[in-house]
Amino acid sequence: AQSVTQPDIHITVSEGASLELRCNYSYGATPYLFWYVQSPGQGLQLLLKYFSGDTLVQGIKGFEAEFKRSQSSFNLRKPSVHWSDAAEYFCAVGGRNTDKLIFGTGTRLQVFP
Amino acid sequence: EAGVVQSPRYKIIEKKQPVAFWCNPISGHNTLYWYRQNLGQGPELLIRYENEEAVDDSQLPKDRFSAERLKGVDSTLKIQPAELGDSAVYLCASSPPGGLAGFEQFFGPGTRLTVL
Numbered sequence: 001a002q003s004v005t006q007p008d009i010h011i012t013v014s015e016g017a018s019l020e021l022r023c024n025y026s027y028g029a030t031p032y033l034f035w036y037v038q039s040p041g042q043g044l045q046l047l048l049k050y051f052s053g054d055t056l057v058q059g060i061k062g063f064e065a066e067f068k069r070s071q072s073s074f075n076l077r078k079p080s081v082h083w084s085d086a087a088e089y090f091c092a093v094g095g096r097n098t099d100k101l102i103f104g105t106g107t108r109l110q111v112f113p
Numbered sequence: 114e115a116g117v118v119q120s121p122r123y124k125i126i127e128k129k130q131p132v133a134f135w136c137n138p139i140s141g142h143n144t145l146y147w148y149r150q151n152l153g154q155g156p157e158l159l160i161r162y163e164n165e166e167a168v169d170d171s172q173l174p175k176d177r178f179s180a181e182r183l184k185g186v187d188s189t190l191k192i193q194p195a196e197l198g199d200s201a202v203y204l205c206a207s208s209p210p211g212g213l214a215g216f217e218q219f220f221g222p223g224t225r226l227t228v229l
Contacts, residue, residue: 004155032216043117043204043220044156051213090155094216100146100169101218103155 002027004093004104012110015083021076021107023091033074034092034101035065044090050074061085086111115139117221119205125227131193134224138186138207144215145182147190148204150223156204162188192226200228 003026013019025031032051036044048059055067065076074091088108092101118137126132138145143164148156159178161169164185173180177196182188192199202225206218 032213034216036220041222041225043222044206045220046217049217051216092155100158100161101216103157105153105155 002093002102004091004102006089006091006104006107008107009105010108010110012112013081014112016080019076019078019081019085019109021089021091021109023074023076023104024072025074025091025093026072027093027095029095032094033065033067034094035059035063035074035076036090036092036103037061038088038090038106040087047076047089081109081111083111083113085109117205117207117219119203119221119224121224122222123225123227125229126195127229128197129194131191132195132226133189133191134203134205134226136188136190136205136221138188138205139209139219141209142207142219143185143210144208145188146204146206146208146218147180147188148206150202150204152201159190195226195228197228200226202226 005024034049035047038044047063048057050057050067058064063078067074088106090106091104094101120135145162147159150156160173160180162182180190202223204223205221208215208218
């Protein structure tokens with residue numbers, strides 16, 4: 001069965017520090033992978049996506065993610081976090097085996113000045 | 114370009130009452146999704162429409178939930194009667210037609226339902 005695991009429920013970083021949010025997936029075929037961000041009271045906004053090709057993908061707001069097939073991971077990174085990055089981050093998997101996205105439980109990011 | 118529009122943004126009702134949520138997708142997006150997001154969880158798909166047709170409603174609790182998408186544009190999700198456990202955020206999303214673009218979903222702001 002398809003699933004997504006985000007092992008970190010809550011992460012706190014200082015502004016300007018680097019960030020890595022973990023995502024592991026289970027999918028029976030070539031996965032399509034996504035990271036979404038949700039600010040309080042808002043819907044989800046797509047940060048970046050991976051379908052194929054270069055395993056390092058660039059997204060909006062300075063985020064990037066790396067697909068590692070051998071580790072079934074798609075971790076999200078940012079070299080320097082801004083206070084406005086405080087939000088909930090969701091990893092999701094989909095693909096040709098299913099027409100829907102499976103979301104992880106999310107990681108809440110808190111940023112201290 | 115206007116995004117996905119949902120109304121109302123907030124709704125408080127007593128249990129056993131009916132409630133309805135409305136969604137207007139991005140123009141040209143033929144696929145529409147309704148998700149439920151419980152507190153501290155990721156969104157879970159309730160129903161997916163391709164134009165007017167509900168192509169995946171396997172997770173929709175059909176005893177109390179219903180949905181429609183007349184003319185393949187706007188959609189309404191209804192709960193009747195509501196139960197305490199239905200308190201959640203109901204998200205609508207849409208995606209454009211064709212290939213890989215169809216996997217990229219655009220979300221509305223959601224409707225936060227509280228059942229007392």
